[in-house]
Amino acid sequence: MEDCEDGLSALHKIETARRNQTPYNYIITDIRLPDIIGLKLLQVIKSKYPDLPVVVISGYGDERTREDVKEFFGNAYLDKPFEVEELEATLKRIGPPEDKATGLKPKTAAEEGRLASAYVFIRGKNDADLYDAFSKLYFADGVLYCDAVRGEAGSEWDIVLLLQAADVPSIEHLVKSQIQSLGGVQAVEIHHSERPWLGEDLESFIQNYERMNAMEKVDENLTDKRNRRSVSTYAILEIDRSYLIPLYSKLYFTDHIVYCDSTDQGKMMILFLQAPTFEQIRKTITNEIRTQPGVLRVKVLNIVQVMEM
Structure with missing residues (x-):
């Protein structure tokens, strides 16, 4: 034992x-x-x-x-x-386990066909029609998610996109051709996803866990990891990058965190949280995120209905 x-x-x-x-x-x-x-x-x-x-x-x-x-x-x-x-x-x-195969063999990034991803934060001009901009971005090429957001201390950002493309240059092209050229956009900030390597042991478990969840979603005819009946929040963490690996390992398995990404060469993490209420998300951020060693600052962007923009 x-x-x-x-x-x-x-x-x-x-x-x-x-x-x-x-x-x-x-x-x-x-x-x-x-x-x-x-x-x-x-x-x-x-x-x-x-x-x-x-x-x-x-x-x-x-x-x-x-x-x-x-x-x-x-x-x-x-x-x-x-x-x-x-x-x-x-x-x-x-009884003890039978002597069977030890789980699915982890796939390499190439075998998984992993795409490049990036978060794009957009601020509209004061007189901009954000509903019109949101509608155009929602159906734009490469946009996996398009969310209207509201910050705790005002509307620093109005829209958050999650983009996917074959590689980083393709993402940069999408931002330049479809977002920066859009009327009413005042500022655009790009943060490329940089998932850290957690070591063979954890990576093996995570890959099997994600593949199992993906298969369950297919069985349930669901297209993504989000629960549309829950409220949702982005938490943007400024971190000491020497704490990246333990932070990512901990937060990846934390309740209410649907997915997490590192970006900006390990100096930032972007979390997507869901729960039945914003109060539950607030408690998770207060008790499970802000208290972690290496977390310097946390910015919260609650996802709102488009008509609330």
Whole structure:
């Protein structure tokens, strides 16, 4: 039996044990971990090793917790405190994993056919018809997302785009030909996505986790990761780039963060958050983001309905 200080170190140990041909027979995780939520750790582990038994424990769970563990293919749930004999009986009932393949083989960036991406922040002139500009940008080539936004301290930016193209020069061409030439645009700021390399262990889990989610979206006939029934926010983080890797690793697995990107040579991160209410997003930013070592400043842009622009 081995202890882990947090969820990310557990992922490293699982991979190390596999490479050394001494894989674990069981994983036991608490719901509350120092870095990520135990249920998210369960999902990540099961995305790569679906046959590895995972037991979730908690002193704060309820019937909904049991349902969540079952939904994410956890093998058992125990309320704390429990007797050692109860844990032993649970592990005996589950049994060790069968000797099967160890998950999907991670793909390289070339195999994934990864496109270049960039966030474009747009500010309109005071007398501009932003609704007209938004309508044109929404259907423009290369625009994956087009969001009207409002900042906490005023409207520094009015529209945020997520662009995708074959490469960086193609993105620069899209910005010049379709955005900067648009009437009513006062300022444009481009931030190219620069996903950091997190090391073989974490990258392996993340790639399997993302591919599993993508397959689920196809099964559900969904086109993207966003939940249109939730409220949404961009959080732009100015960071000390020496903290980029631990920050990205932590925030990638944080609840309510749908996706995160690094940009500007590791000096900035752009997060996209969703939750049922803006208050829940505010708490996540206050408690889980602003408090992280290496975060210098946070700018919040709430996504609003176009008619609120």
